[in-house]
Amino acid sequence: MEAKKIDWKKAILAGIAGTILFDLMGLVAMGTWWDIPALLGEKTGLGLAYGVFGHFSNGILLAVLYAGIAPSLFGPNWLRPFIFITAQTIALVWFFMFPLVGAGVAGLNVGPDMAIGSLVRHWLYVVPFIFLINPTFQTKESTSKTAVA
Template identity: 50%
Template sequence: MQSFPIKRILLAGVVGTLLFDLFGLMASTMMGNPTWWDIPALLAGKLGLPLFFGVLAHYLNGIVLAVIYAAVAPFLWGSKWARAFTYITAETVLGVWLFMAPLLGMGIAGVSGPMGAMFAIVSLVRHWVYAVALAAFIPVPAAAPQTNATASATA
């Protein structure tokens, strides 16, 4: 059984979330509306709490996503990069496009929100930027080569 490098997982969650936020600032600046901590502000507003608690919730979410990734990554296919991008793409589609965006009244993939279809693109790319930290910091064991005995047992 693999032990979890908790410090690296925490670092991946925090660094990934910071990269997510920096890309969000860059994207919003390019669209003419520079916004820092847009997600924490949204969370704080929905929770009726000060911005500090939105930031805390946002970064804790980034850490939780890293913990979940560390647990499921050994079962995903491909290199550490393919695993991180597969995981975060699935998380974005299922968690953001099909759950959070509709819950916030923006429709599937956020296309009914103020950004229109750009929301889907920007949210996916922001999450891919987050995935870079997962791949960089969380070690994933290589898949063991399948032997004839293993192949016979699974057939």
């Protein structure tokens, strides 16, 4: 069986584009730009520059992880990123990050709309995945056939 390859450039671009969409939704919904990077910088004591770096690095990392597991997910190509990010948001944001920053499970200490707001932002984040990350990866064999043709 031929090894599957990740298109790293597309995965990184999808992560950056998705993170920008995530931040734009935060600006529209909450009226603040880079709320998450500011929180990261504040909680670590390393400042906004670190927060921005960490925030975009996380966005890129999630896109690369998705690119690696996308072929294993079920459903049509447009649905797979939403399945992935919904599971990630519930497991890692609602049950880990929110309690870590004092917002409680699913952000309920802040307000009942926190959980839905975070999920909507993450759904917007994965929209570029649909267009940039193809879950039917090319193998070396199919790539060489294309190059020959």
